[in-house]
Amino acid sequence: MALIVQKFGGSSVADADRIRHVAELITNTYKRGNDVVVVLSAQGDTTDDLLEKAYEINPSASAREMDMLLATGEQQSIALMAMAIDALGYPAVSLTGWQVGLETNSNYGVARIKRVSGTRIREELDRRRIVLVAGFQGINKFGDQTTLGRGGSDTTAVALAVALKADLCQIYTDVDGVYTADPRKVPNARKMDEITFDEMLELASLGAQVLHNRSVEMAKRYNMNLEVLSSFTGEPGTIVKEAVKQVEKTYISGVASDKNIARLALVGLEDTPGTAFKVFNLLAREKINVDIILQSIGRSDTKDISFTVNSSVADRAYKVLMENKDQLGCDHIDISQDVSKVSVVGGGMVDNPGVAATMFEALYEAHINIRMISTSEIKVSVLINKDDTEKAVAAIHDKFFA
Amino acid sequence: MALIVQKFGGSSVADADRIRHVAELITNTYKRGNDVVVVLSAQGDTTDDLLEKAYEINPSASAREMDMLLATGEQQSIALMAMAIDALGYPAVSLTGWQVGLETNSNYGVARIKRVSGTRIREELDRRRIVLVAGFQGINKFGDQTTLGRGGSDTTAVALAVALKADLCQIYTDVDGVYTADPRKVPNARKMDEITFDEMLELASLGAQVLHNRSVEMAKRYNMNLEVLSSFTGEPGTIVKEAVKQVEKTYISGVASDKNIARLALVGLEDTPGTAFKVFNLLAREKINVDIILQSIGRSDTKDISFTVNSSVADRAYKVLMENKDQLGCDHIDISQDVSKVSVVGGGMVDNPGVAATMFEALYEAHINIRMISTSEIKVSVLINKDDTEKAVAAIHDKFFA
Numbered sequence: 001m002a003l004i005v006q007k008f009g010g011s012s013v014a015d016a017d018r019i020r021h022v023a024e025l026i027t028n029t030y031k032r033g034n035d036v037v038v039v040l041s042a043q044g045d046t047t048d049d050l051l052e053k054a055y056e057i058n059p060s061a062s063a064r065e066m067d068m069l070l071a072t073g074e075q076q077s078i079a080l081m082a083m084a085i086d087a088l089g090y091p092a093v094s095l096t097g098w099q100v101g102l103e104t105n106s107n108y109g110v111a112r113i114k115r116v117s118g119t120r121i122r123e124e125l126d127r128r129r130i131v132l133v134a135g136f137q138g139i140n141k142f143g144d145q146t147t148l149g150r151g152g153s154d155t156t157a158v159a160l161a162v163a164l165k166a167d168l169c170q171i172y173t174d175v176d177g178v179y180t181a182d183p184r185k186v187p188n189a190r191k192m193d194e195i196t197f198d199e200m201l202e203l204a205s206l207g208a209q210v211l212h213n214r215s216v217e218m219a220k221r222y223n224m225n226l227e228v229l230s231s232f233t234g235e236p237g238t239i240v241k242e243a244v245k246q247v248e249k250t251y252i253s254g255v256a257s258d259k260n261i262a263r264l265a266l267v268g269l270e271d272t273p274g275t276a277f278k279v280f281n282l283l284a285r286e287k288i289n290v291d292i293i294l295q296s297i298g299r300s301d302t303k304d305i306s307f308t309v310n311s312s313v314a315d316r317a318y319k320v321l322m323e324n325k326d327q328l329g330c331d332h333i334d335i336s337q338d339v340s341k342v343s344v345v346g347g348g349m350v351d352n353p354g355v356a357a358t359m360f361e362a363l364y365e366a367h368i369n370i371r372m373i374s375t376s377e378i379k380v381s382v383l384i385n386k387d388d389t390e391k392a393v394a395a396i397h398d399k400f401f402a
Numbered sequence: 403m404a405l406i407v408q409k410f411g412g413s414s415v416a417d418a419d420r421i422r423h424v425a426e427l428i429t430n431t432y433k434r435g436n437d438v439v440v441v442l443s444a445q446g447d448t449t450d451d452l453l454e455k456a457y458e459i460n461p462s463a464s465a466r467e468m469d470m471l472l473a474t475g476e477q478q479s480i481a482l483m484a485m486a487i488d489a490l491g492y493p494a495v496s497l498t499g500w501q502v503g504l505e506t507n508s509n510y511g512v513a514r515i516k517r518v519s520g521t522r523i524r525e526e527l528d529r530r531r532i533v534l535v536a537g538f539q540g541i542n543k544f545g546d547q548t549t550l551g552r553g554g555s556d557t558t559a560v561a562l563a564v565a566l567k568a569d570l571c572q573i574y575t576d577v578d579g580v581y582t583a584d585p586r587k588v589p590n591a592r593k594m595d596e597i598t599f600d601e602m603l604e605l606a607s608l609g610a611q612v613l614h615n616r617s618v619e620m621a622k623r624y625n626m627n628l629e630v631l632s633s634f635t636g637e638p639g640t641i642v643k644e645a646v647k648q649v650e651k652t653y654i655s656g657v658a659s660d661k662n663i664a665r666l667a668l669v670g671l672e673d674t675p676g677t678a679f680k681v682f683n684l685l686a687r688e689k690i691n692v693d694i695i696l697q698s699i700g701r702s703d704t705k706d707i708s709f710t711v712n713s714s715v716a717d718r719a720y721k722v723l724m725e726n727k728d729q730l731g732c733d734h735i736d737i738s739q740d741v742s743k744v745s746v747v748g749g750g751m752v753d754n755p756g757v758a759a760t761m762f763e764a765l766y767e768a769h770i771n772i773r774m775i776s777t778s779e780i781k782v783s784v785l786i787n788k789d790d791t792e793k794a795v796a797a798i799h800d801k802f803f804a
Contacts, residue, residue, distance in 0.1 A: 016458040050478070056418040058485035065488070068496050069481035072474035076452070079471035083460035086467070094470050098500075099545060120545070143501060143522070 002167035003125070004029055007039040007135065007157035012172055012231040013077050014044035023084035025172070025234050026130060030090060035125045037164065039135040039157040040081060042073025063108030067137075067147045071097070074134035074153070081132050092130040095120060097137035097145065102156065104138035104146045111138055111146035113155065116163035133160060151212025158215045162222040169219065169226050170237075171211060176230035177238035178203065178210055181255040181397040185390050188402055192238050192253060199253040200226075200240045202345040202379045216240065252346035252355065255397045257389050259340040261291065262314035263372065265306035266321065268331025278328055279305060279321070286320050288313045292341070292374040292381060302331070306372065308383065311337060339371060340389040343381040344396060356380045362399035368392050404569035405527070406431055409441040409537065409559035414574060414633040415479050416446035418486075425486035427574070427636050428532060432492060437527045439566065441537040441559040442483055444475025465510030469539075469549045473499070476536035476555070483534050494532040497522060499539035499547065504558065506540035506548045513540055513548035515557065518565035535562060553614025560617045564624040571621065571628050572639075573613060578632035579640035580605065580612055583657040583799040587792050590804055594640050594655065601655040602628075602642045604747040604781045608658035618642065654748035654757065657799045659791050661742040663693065664716035665774070667708035668723065670733025680730055681707060681723070688722050690715045694743070694776040694783065704733070708774065710785065713739060741773060742791040745783040746798060758782045764801035770794050 006026065013019050030036045050069050054061050078094035085092035101117025124131045135153025138146050148155055154171055161169035175183075176191065178200065183189040195203075197220035204213045210228055219226050219240065229237025269275050276295065283290055293307045309317050318335045325333060344359050356373075359380055363370060368391065372383035384392055408428065415421050432438045452471050456463050480496035487494035503519025526533045537555025540548050550557055556573055563571035577585075578593065580602065585591040597605075599622035606615045612630055621628050621642065631639025671677050678697065685692055695709040711719050720737045727735060746761050758775075761782055765772060770793065774785035786794055 016455070019459060053418070053478075053482060054485055057421060057482055058489040061485040062488055065481045065484040065496060068484070068498075069478055072477050075474050075477075076455075076471055079467045080455060080459055082467040082470070083456055083463040086464055087460040094467060096470075096547075145498075 001033040001035075003035040003037070003164060005037045005039065005157050005161040005164070005166045005169045006172060007153055007170065008041070008172045008231055009153065009174075010041040010044050010047070011174060013040055013081065019080055019084045020087075022172075022231060023081060023088055025231065026081075027085060027088050027090045028234070030130050037121060037125070037131045037133060037160055037166070038081070039133050039153055039160065040074060040077040041135050041153040042070075043077055043080075046073040046076065064144060067108045067111075067145050070147050071134070071137045071145045074136050078132040078134050085130055085132075090130060091128065092132055093124050094132040094134075095124070096134045097156075098139035098143075100133050100160070102138040102159065104140055104148065106140040106142065106144070106146065108144075108146055110149035111140070113138060113148070113159050116159050118160065118163040121160070121164060151214045154212045154215035155218060158218045158222075158224055158226070161224050162218070166224070169224055171215070171226060171228050172231035173210060173228060174230065174232065175210060175228070176233055176235060177228055178240070179254065180252075180401055181393050182257070186255070186394045186397045188394075188398055190401060194239045194241060195253050196347050197240060197242060198378055199345050199347050202343070202376075203254050203256050211240070252344050252400045254345050255342065255393050255400070256345065257340055257342045257393050259386055259389060260311045261308045261339060261341055261383075262311050262335060262337045263306060263308050263339045263383060264314070264317055264321065265304060265334040265336075266328065266330045267304050267334060268302045269305060270329040271301050271303045272329075275303070275328070276305060278324075282320055282324055282328075283309075283317060286316065288317050288320075292372060292383065294372050294374070306334075308339070308341065308372070338386045339383050340386045341381050341383055342389065342392045342396065343379055344400065345379050347378050358399055359396055362395045363392060366391055366395040368395070403435040403437075405437040405439070405566060407439045407441065407559050407563040407566070407568045407571045408574060409555055409572065410443070410574045410633055411555065411576075412443040412446050412449070413576060415442055415483065421482055421486045422489075424574075424633060425483060425490055427633065428483075429487060429490050429492045430636070432532050439523060439527070439533045439535060439562055439568070440483070441535050441555055441562065442476060442479040443537050443555040444472075445479055445482075448475040448478065466546060469510045469513075469547050472549050473536070473539045473547045476538050480534040480536050487532055487534075492532060493530065494534055495526050496534040496536075497526070498536045499558075500541035500545075502535055502562070504540040504561065506542055506550065508542040508544065508546075508548065510546075510548055512551035513542070515540060515550070515561050518561050520562070520565040523562070523566060553616045556614045556617035557620060560620045560624075560626055560628070563626050564620070568626070571626055573617070573628060573630050574633035575612060575630060576632065576634065577612060577630070578635055578637060579630055580642070581656065582654075582803055583795055584659070588657070588796050588799045590796075590800055592803060596641045596643060597655050598749050599642060599644060600780055601747050601749050604745070604778075605656050605658050608660055608743070608745045608747065608781075608783070613642070654746050654802045656747050657744070657795050657802070658747065659742055659744045659795050661788055661791060662713045663710045663741060663743055663785075664713050664719075664737060664739045665708060665710050665741050665785060666716070666719055666723065667706060667736040667738075668730065668732045669706050669736060670704045671707060672731040673703050673705045674731075677705070677730070678707060680726075684722055684726055684730075685711075685719055688718065690719050690722075694774055694785065696774050696776070708736075710741070710743065710774070740788045741785050742788045743783050743785055744791065744794045744798065745781055746802065747781050749780050760801055761798055764797045765794060768793055768797040770797070 104111035135156040181189040226240040506513035537558040583591040628642040
């Protein structure tokens with residue numbers, strides 16, 4: 001008997017059939033004697049439909065009113081799920097963000113959680129009820145509803161699990177766990193039973209898109225074990241935790257790729273102090289996040305700086321740099337959108353210096369050219385041509401795992 | 403400069419165009435220097451769509467969860483209206499039932515208002531904001547959301563107007579006021595400038611369907627002036643108030659009809675004490691509301707009891723009576739669905755004993771047979787054949803008003 005927090009996303013509650021199926025999964029956990037708290041997202045397209053309605057009325061609607069509107073999506077999901085569980089003959093109660101006392105700051109649309117009361121949830125658990133909580137939403141000190149932004153429901157689930165001292169926080173998704181590579185693209189990809197928080201963080205930021213970084217960071221900070229598993233099968237998935245049993249000596253935990261990036265290069269910059277500061281300060285003021293940064297000595301007394309950004313902000317980054325080209329004192333600025341990033345991640349990498357070399361060998365054997373390299377303690381990333389992405393991931397994966 | 407509460411129903415906010423139109427009406431009131439509080443219903447079909455979703459999942463869903471689900475409809479309306487008003491350049495803020503402190507009892511689905519705090523609304527009015535409040539919903543002592551049932555948004559508007567000591571409560575509808583008869587059916591029908599609460603109550607219960615009785619009763623209890631007016635034109639409508647200037651000596655305020663009724667008759671009941679009690683106790687236990695009741699002496703030592711009920715419960719009433727026919731000791735039971743009720747209403751009737759006679763004269767001249775008669779202090783109702791309804795209303799109306 002344990003206290004388990006489960007989270008189901010929008011596709012898991014998209015229609016009556018899916019809701020009934022998830023109700024079965026939830027009651028199966030409850031039937032085994034567990035206390036169950038469930039966090040739900042809005043149904044399938046609900047959020048998009050609401051955004052469209054809002055846009056038609058006011059394309060620049062205030063964030064407060066947008067949160068008031070969007071919070072209704074999750075509220076509908078929890079009520080419908082309570083009805084489905086009731087139809088199966090089990091006791092359930094739905095609660096909104098403000099009802100469970102999930103307090104946030106006032107950054108409407110991207111609110112951060114400040115504290116979770118959880119009193120009401122504990123009362124309902126004491127009555128042996130399954131508690132359904134609206135994800136993605138909270139309340140600020142003015143008594144106004146807020147939403148948490150991207151990954152909000154995952155974050156709600158982890159925050160509740162921490163506040164309630166749950167034994168496990170299960171994140172149900174449309175995949176059955178975390179793989180050594182994308183299983184749709186790499187036939188030999190293998191599901192991992194366990195992975196560390198740090199490895200999961202690197203994989204998430206590399207485009208593996210199984211869990212949102214924000215929720216993994218919170219789980220790591222409070223040492224809350226997560227499980228990623230499939231809402232279709234309900235089979236055991238991958239446990240994300242602090243330390244992993246190294247039975248197999250898998251110093252590499254996965255290979256990930258990200259195609260949504262662009263590379264910018266400032267060529268022929270004056271080789272004087274402060275150049276890098278000027279460049280990245282400009283971008284920071286425009287709120288453009290930069291990923292890999294590389295600086296190299298150029299011809300004669302100049303240097304080149306190249307970096308990657310998310311594709312969606314590439315044009316904006318290019319524009320702001322071009323507008324300040326003379327002030328930066330650079331020769332010309334390149335932008336290339338036909339690149340992708342491929343990375344290997346693994347906590348064991350620190351003690352195995354050959355990882356980068358093995359990765360480069362795999363790429364060489366596959367005749368893939370490396371355009372940039374970046375390394376951290378538990379990750380090696382390379383920039384390659386976008387067309388080579390799948391080939392590169394498969395080659396690297398099989399080099400390490402086959 | 404005044405404090406005005408305005409209520410707009412579901413059809414008034416059905417789509418982006420209607421919302422924009424209503425935003426204009428609201429800001430026009432605000433621009434004249436008034437403090438404005440607006441109560442909104444859910445958009446057009448939203449409530450029906452949500453009911454359908456719920457029914458698909460659980461045909462007998464709990465009332466608490468149904469309220470959790472349905473309350474989202476009004477919340478969407480207020481957020482969208484705030485966005486529309488913002489787009490016109492005026493300050494607005496949306497608030498849910500729990501945010502304005504509208505406390506109800508715990509009869510989910512049909513909750514009664516216990517008190518209204520109004521603190522938050524006053525704060526927002528002090529900031530010169532237009533306040534948009536979700537109608538139909540409140541919060542009970544457990545911190546759970548409730549809905550008020552039929553006529554809920556009208557009731558919310560009146561309750562807020564009373565709590566805030568508003569100068570006027572305007573109920574916007576799809577008609578431009580209260581008429582002496584249904585203007586779609588009686589060409590000579592006349593819009594009234596003023597009408598008393600009591601007259602309005604009789605008209606509403608007679609199927610005029612302009613205002614819900616519940617809201618009129620509350621307005622009467624707290625002497626809050628109401629105005630019924632059109633959300634299409636925004637022109638002055640009909641004021642509903644305690645006492646009306648009797649400039650025109652209109653002792654009849656209107657003619658109303660109701661086709662949604664059925665008549666049941668228990669024929670040949672034993673003429674012993676307690677018979678009526680047995681009959682209506684049976685119906686009360688089935689929660690069947692009875693309207694007109696008539697008892698007459700039958701043949702020899704028996705009596706007949708006939709009464710009317712809403713069509714929707716007629717079959718159920720018939721069934722429960724038939725099941726207890728022997729116990730009631732009655733000869734046979736008739737049910738007739740081809741009837742309608744036509745009534746004249748007017749506070750001045752008390753001092754004008756000729757009203758009933760004039761009404762019967764009009765029906766006689768139109769060759770319409772009267773099947774039952776019922777009178778109160780300010781009302782005379784007759785039961786006639788359903789086919790004669792329009793002819794009867796026109797004949798009575800023209801007799802009094804032409």
